[in-house]
Amino acid sequence: MKIYYLSATGNSLAAARSLARELDEDVTLVSFRSIRLLPEIETEDTAVGFIFPVYFADVPREFLACIRKMKFRQKTYLFAIATCNGVPGTTLRTLSGALEQKGAHLSAAFSLDMPGNALITPQATSDKRLNEFPGRLSQIARMIAHREQTSFPGIPVREALRSAAVRAIGPRFVVNPRKFHTVETACVGCGLCARVCPASNIIISNNRPRWDSNCIHCLACFHWCPKQAIHIGGLLSDRPRYHHPEVSLSDLC
Ligand SMILES: Cc1cc2nc3c(=O)[nH]c(=O)nc-3n(C[C@H](O)[C@H](O)[C@H](O)COP(=O)(O)O)c2cc1C
Ligand code: SF4
Ligand code: SF4
Structure with a gap:
């Protein structure tokens, strides 16, 4: 089994690791950062999972772009766990669609409430x-060990509208990379923010971070800056900084 994961503050990585420990089969964890630039991602596994955080009531756009580049064997058992702060919105529907x-089918999908790293x-x-x-x-x-199927209840109109509003407002007003900055006196130029960024979007120049234009909104830099x-x-x-208690910085770099 292969599990593709994206994680900035460890919730999704903790879920992926726990799942791998619980399953009585060979499981390989593959990070978003290791596949994001591949032109094509082919997998021979008979079971493939996706574990990732919900961003703006949906699948993180760049993670979805990776999934779109994947090729699966016929009849691969596909499953997903979306970790979130209580508002999964249209995430599982988007992924299934x-x-x-x-031509693939999402057999089982779960949302998992965790401590939020945005709100x-x-x-x-x-x-x-x-x-x-x-x-x-x-x-x-x-359920995954038994290759069970889950159903996808329709999204009520009110929830779909709320998700659309979150998507429209969130990237501009809640997490807007153009507003990221350092407090000059606090930054010691250690470069950890650049190392932990899964999208290689931070350039250290003159001992200070500079944000490029490929931010995926994950907030790893914000939460892990020592x-x-x-x-x-x-x-x-x-807001206070957060990371999952069982995940350390080196697990994500
Ligand atoms: C940019 C951004 C947007 C988010 N949007 C949502 C959301 O719409 N609904 C929700 O329940 N949680 C949302 N979250 C919270 C994360 O999905 C949640 O904390 C997740 O478990 C973090 O996973 P990680 O620790 O693996 O990075 C958002 C987090 C970020 C950084
Ligand atoms: S991790 Fe923090 S202290 Fe280190 S370079 Fe980045 S902003 Fe500065
Ligand atoms: S710049 Fe920060 S928020 Fe943007 S992708 Fe990198 S670590 Fe995540």
Whole structure:
């Protein structure tokens, strides 16, 4: 089995690792950063999973672009886990539709509530989600081990409209890479932000980061800067930094 994952603050990587541990089969984890520039991604595996965060009530655009480049064997069991902060929106539908367009079928798909890395999750809710995580993962693992199918209930019109609004507003007003900047006195020029960026979008020049134009909005740079020197403006400026307790910086670089 192959699991393709994208993770900035570790929630999705923790889910991918836990799943791999629970399954009684060979599982290879493949990161977004290692495949993002490949012209074509071919897989011979009979089961393939996608584990990624929800961005703006949908699949991260660049992760979806990778999935569009994939070629699967006929009858491959395809599954997905979208980690999110309680609002998966149209994510699983989008993924299912994209795979159908390729003649493939998403057999099982789950959304998994985790602590949010964009909007703040109240501490009690974060703790509850982290406590429930192992049990929920075991449940999902059992279904995947048995190659079970899940159904895709239709998205109510109100939810679809809400997702569309989040997509329209979020990239401009909530996470807008053009507003990223460092506090000059706090930044020590260590370059960790550039190393952790899964899209190689940060260039260190004169010991300071400069953001290029290929940002995927993941917020890894913001959360992992050891000096909390990166600020992103707007709604999220003052939010505390977060990463999944079982994931460290070196797991993502
Ligand atoms: C740019 C951005 C947009 C997000 N949009 C949503 C969203 O629409 N709905 C939601 O429930 N969570 C949203 N989140 C929260 C993440 O999906 C969630 O925290 C995820 O588990 C992070 O995964 P990671 O730790 O593997 O990076 C967003 C996060 C980011 C960075
Ligand atoms: S990780 Fe933080 S301190 Fe290090 S170079 Fe980037 S902004 Fe500066
Ligand atoms: S610049 Fe920051 S937010 Fe943008 S892709 Fe890189 S790490 Fe993620």
